[in-house]
Amino acid sequence: MKTGRIAYLGAIHAVSEAQDGRVRLADGRTPGEGEFVWLPPVEPGAIFALGLNYADHARELAFKAPETPLVFLKGPNTLIGHRARTRRPADVAYMHYECELAVVIGKQAKKIAKQDAYDYVAGYTVANDYAIRDYLENYYRPNLRVKNRDGCTPLGPWLVDRADVQNPMNLKLTTRINGKTTQSGTTADMIFDVATLIAYLSSFMTLDPGDVILTGTPEGLADVRPGDVIETEIESIGCLVNEIVDDATFSANSK
Amino acid sequence: MHYGVILNDRRSLAKIGSLDAAPYKGAPRAPVLYIKPPNTLARPGASIELPDGAASVEVAATVGLVIGRAASRLRQADALTHVSELMLACDLSLPHTSYYRPPIREKCFDGSLILGPRGVVADISALTLTTEIDGEKVDRFSLADLIRDPVQLLVDVSEFMTLNAGDVLLVGVLYRAPEARPGQRVVIAAEGLGELAFSIAERAR
Helix, strand or coil, X not given: CEEEEEEECCEEEEEEECCCCCEEECCCCCCCCCCCEEECCXXXXXXXXXXXXXXXXXXXXXXXXXXXXXXXXXXXXXXXXXXXXXXXXXXXXXXXXXXXXXXEECCCECCCCHHHHHHHEEEEEEEECCEEHHHCCCCCCCCHHHHCCCCCEEEEEEEEEHHHCCCCCCCEEEEEECXXXXXXXXXXXXXXXXXXXXXXXXXXXXECCCCEEECCCCXXXXXXXXXXXXXXXXXXXXXXXXXXXXXXXXXXCCC | CEEEEECCEHHHHHHHCCCXXXXXXXXXXXXXXXXXXXXXXXXXXXXXXXXXXCCCEEEEEEEEEXXXXXXXXCCHHHHHHHEEEEEEEEEEECXXXXXXXXXXXXXXXXXXXXXXXXXXXXXXXXXXXXXXXXXXXXXXXXXXXXXXXXXXXXXXXXXXXXXXXXXXXXXXXXXXXXXXXXXXXXXXXXXXXXXXXXXXXXXXX
């Protein structure tokens, strides 16, 4: 089953996917694309993200693969839904996408053994964890100015139940800029897999339902420019679409 | 969400020494922020269990700016009008002397942010935070020593991330704050805000 959240006719609704692929409200209505606004499919307490969790990507950034997971946190200000817009500040030289498998926690997890980890997963969604490398500094790196910017983490469109994903560690990831494929990889190449990450984090902190772990991205980063449409897609999970806009477009109605 | 900042006072910068060499390769330009997620929040009087293998914990007295209304791209003139009140807090960290990588295990264990009394104080920079461990005064932290005062901190942080009502921005923690061990009791105090006491739990046997 796929579930999501939308804003439609003045209210926020939990939706599921109808047989024809449309969103279906609990009362049976199925508004068409363009008639509603996609929201992130979950409202997380904690948002974890992984750096350098694919060997090829670590090499791409000239780093040795880490020995323990390189985890950083994000705030709720960063999340936006499917088909939203993300601002690229005018003064930056390099802003890139990161297509990532996002794992949503389903029940409270504390000191969980690796072999039990999947019992604590509600499901999966797609994240695009944009970074602006111009702002990178060597303190608590990647620092929040790079990774915790408003609206720089599209999430969605759907939360796909764990039961519907046969093997989350063997899914194809693809990113396209304006239809052209620029990133292509597989979750099979993760250094620390989903079960390891849940065991690691829950060894020193409690994970709660709704918490999200963005599991890192493979190689194939590229700069994104205003007007670009970025599709981050994960096999069996979904295709998340986002548009890059410049300052003027983003702030068009500002006062 | 609760956010904090390191290296925001002159004493800490002096203590950490030169930042020119690797891995830092220069002093920080933007505020160096960290996040304390919801599992870290604890109440006064709590008995905090340290993660396995931790022999001691740094107890950093600080003050949180409690956001009263959404704060984005603030200007100096009205930044403080987005703060509804101040909150005494104690931020716990497993000792770590390198600030290169995000301190998740060190700073995000359960109960590692104890939230104390709230209040309204006319002049934040006049506050001095005292720390006692088992009745012995171990530190004084004057907020007059901050590099970015609360106004500048709010301006620089809200430039790229919106702080929403209920969010808290901690104004700074000392580099290598005093350490407490299991079984010890900690009391933080600031005139005008009050007192915050908690203890570090004995090891389970």
